[in-house]
Amino acid sequence: MIPRVIVYDAVSLDGRTIGLDVDKELYNEIASKWDLDAVLMGSNTVLAELNAKPGEVRGEGKKPQIDPEDERPLLVVPDSRGQIRVWDEVRAMPYFRDILVLCSRSTPQEYLNFLEERYVKHMVIGYQEVDLGAALNELNVQFGVKSLRVDSGGVLNGVIFREGLVDEVNVLIHPELVGGKSSSSIFPASELNPSGGSKVQLVLVHVENLKTNFVWLQYRVFK
Numbered sequence: 001m002i003p004r005v006i007v008y009d010a011v012s013l014d015g016r017t018i019g020l021d022v023d024k025e026l027y028n029e030i031a032s033k034w035d036l037d038a039v040l041m042g043s044n045t046v047l048a049e050l051n052a053k054p055g056e057v058r059g060e061g062k063k064p065q066i067d068p069e070d071e072r073p074l075l076v077v078p079d080s081r082g083q084i085r086v087w088d089e090v091r092a093m094p095y096f097r098d099i100l101v102l103c104s105r106s107t108p109q110e111y112l113n114f115l116e117e118r119y120v121k122h123m124v125i126g127y128q129e130v131d132l133g134a135a136l137n138e139l140n141v142q143f144g145v146k147s148l149r150v151d152s153g154g155v156l157n158g159v160i161f162r163e164g165l166v167d168e169v170n171v172l173i174h175p176e177l178v179g180g181k182s183s184s185s186i187f188p189a190s191e192l193n194p195s196g197g198s199k200v201q202l203v204l205v206h207v208e209n210l211k212t213n214f215v216w217l218q219y220r221v222f223k
Ligand SMILES: NC(=O)c1ccc[n+]([C@@H]2O[C@H](COP(=O)([O-])OP(=O)(O)OC[C@H]3O[C@@H](n4cnc5c(N)ncnc54)[C@H](OP(=O)(O)O)[C@@H]3O)[C@@H](O)[C@H]2O)c1
Pocket: 008, 009, 010, 011, 016, 017, 018, 022, 041, 042, 043, 044, 045, 046, 048, 049, 077, 078, 079, 080, 081, 083, 129, 130, 131, 132, 151, 152, 153, 154, 155, 156, 157, 159
């Protein structure tokens, strides 16, 4: 079974996910409303969050103390290129009970050894990239994940939207216009093919005005 997948992004009024001043308190307040088993976070998002460079090694790889009663979500990160090497700092984030890294057959063995030595759980699934559909299914089977939120600046969203894996889309619109020519929206994905077919149709389920100038929009994906 594929878990229920919720995409949630802070956006500017012009739909940008990067370059805006995110109201973290408000963002987290909304994020805490979902009863989640896991958070799927893009590798670029992890690096940005910790201000780390791809491949930069920090920390010694402390053995974690995992409490089986801990009800916080599992953090799941696709990192097939072995970019993240600051796992002690990821573990120190207060939001997650444990970490699972998703790798593929293209992931260097050296990185798989690195994860092993640092007590970071990992799963090899997919050939070149991580096979996200199969990974979501395994998360349900092996870890009992029934609901999951995606935390991505857009790239990971784009892949899972195109693969038809998303059930719900949320945006917290910030009262800003960012502009620019980068494609940092919630859905940078491959072009639609001429016969269409993979456009995502949505149904509005909730709208809320917050702190005067912010708007939370919640849509269900029409399947
Ligand atoms: N406004 C917001 O709410 C918000 C939220 C989160 C992040 N951000 C910002 O967004 C930026 C980072 O976001 P981003 O969109 O650049 O990257 P991202 O989504 O964080 O990272 C890209 C992810 O997509 C995976 N991926 C790419 N192509 C794939 C494929 N074909 N199959 C399977 N997996 C694939 C990558 O896996 P591999 O590593 O295995 O290639 C990676 O984990 C940061 O600046 C961050 O601060 C904003």
